[in-house]
Amino acid sequence: MGFVVLMNTPGAARLRLRFDDRSGRLRISADGSLVVEDDLRPAGRERLASAVAEFVLGLDENPLSGHPERLPLRLVGDGVTPRFQDREPGYVTLHSRESLASLGSAIGDPSLDERRFRSNVALEGCEPWEEQEWQEKIVGLGDVQFLVATPVGRCLATLANPETGERDLPILTTLTDKLGQEIPTFAIAMALTGRGGQVRVGDEVRISELP
Numbered sequence: 776m777g778f779v780v781l782m783n784t785p786g787a788a789r790l791r792l793r794f795d796d797r798s799g800r801l802r803i804s805a806d807g808s809l810v811v812e813d814d815l816r817p818a819g820r821e822r823l824a825s826a827v828a829e830f831v832l833g834l835d836e837n838p839l840s841g842h843p844e845r846l847p848l849r850l851v852g853d854g855v856t857p858r859f860q861d862r863e864p865g866y867v868t869l870h871s872r873e874s875l876a877s878l879g880s881a882i883g884d885p886s887l888d889e890r891r892f893r894s895n896v897a898l899e900g901c902e903p904w905e906e907q908e909w910q911e912k913i914v915g916l917g918d919v920q921f922l923v924a925t926p927v928g929r930c931l932a933t934l935a936n937p938e939t940g941e942r943d944l945p946i947l948t949t950l951t952d953k954l955g956q957e958i959p960t961f962a963i964a965m966a967l968t969g970r971g972g973q974v975r976v977g978d979e980v981r982i983s984e985l986p
Contacts (some may be wrong), residue, residue, distance in 0.1 A: 779831055779838065779848065785935035785942050786834035790827075799854055805830060815854050824848040834940075866964035868927055869896040869906060869914070877903035878961065881953045882944055890937040891946065892929070894962050898980050906963050914965055915981035918972025921965035922985075929959045 781787055790810070793802045801823055802812040811826030813819035828848040831837045839845050860866070870892060879887030889897055896916065898906075909923045929950065934942040950959035 779827065781932035781935045782930050783836075783838040784831055784834065785836060785931075786940035787831065788935045788937050788940040790830070794854065796854065801854075803827065815850075820850045821847075824850045862964070864924070864966050866924060866966055867896065867921060868892075868894045868962045868964050869898065870894045870962035871901050871903070871906050872897055872899045873901055873903040874906065874961065878946075878949065878954070882946070882949045884944060887944075888937050891933045891935070892927075892961055893932075896974070900980075907960065909963060909982060911985060913968070913981075913983045913985060915983070917974035917978040919970075919974060920968045922968050923963050924966050925964050926960040927962040927964050929961050933961070 776783065779787060789805045791804045794800070795802075799815045800812060801815065803810045803823070803826065810830055811823055813822045824847060828839065828846060831848075832839055839848075857865070870889070872889070875887060875889050875892075875897075876885070879885050907926055910925070912923050914921045914923055929947060931942070931947075933946040934944060936943045946961075947959040950956045950961065
């Protein structure tokens with residue numbers, strides 16, 4: 776919550792980012808227009824952060840208006856080291872498209888956009904909500920294995936339309952009121968076990984018990 780995120784700034788969903796890891800340049804656009812493009816050297820970082828702050832301050836809902844102590848924004852991260860995890864273990868998240876279709880049907884939007892949930896992995900071929908039953912099981916994807924640690928509780932970020940940035944669907948109350956969940960949950964969080972490797976589109980998903 777110390778960052779500008781979809782939970783407190785749904786309009787940030789309109790931003791489109793492209794990062795060139797070879798040149799270290801970050802390009803940010805919105806609604807087809809360039810917001811800012813610069814490198815990650817100190818002066819460039821300041822310009823990137825200032826441009827994002829200006830964009831956010833122009834939104835109806837944002838965590839900056841009336842809070843001068845939150846400015847100036849700062850760009851964190853060096854563009855090389857992975858970061859920005861919700862939890863210290865650095866989980867990988869997964870949902871099934873069957874669960875997505877079930878939620879879409881309950882909410883009245885059969886084309887529900889899975890980008891709302893920002894999962895790392897989407898799979899096909901299982902029963903709706905089946906992945907919620909995989910806690911404490913091993914999930915094999917490509918060359919790597921994961922231990923399923925916890926279901927992913929959802930927040931206001933899922934209400935933000937990934938194209939318009941508007942809060943347009945009652946995701947949370949649909950999960951609780953129509954699908955009977957005590958806590959609004961979608962997707963599972965998994966911790967890497969052993970060494971890393973590659974995961975490719977089309978890889979078979981392997982479910983096994985803990986040894």
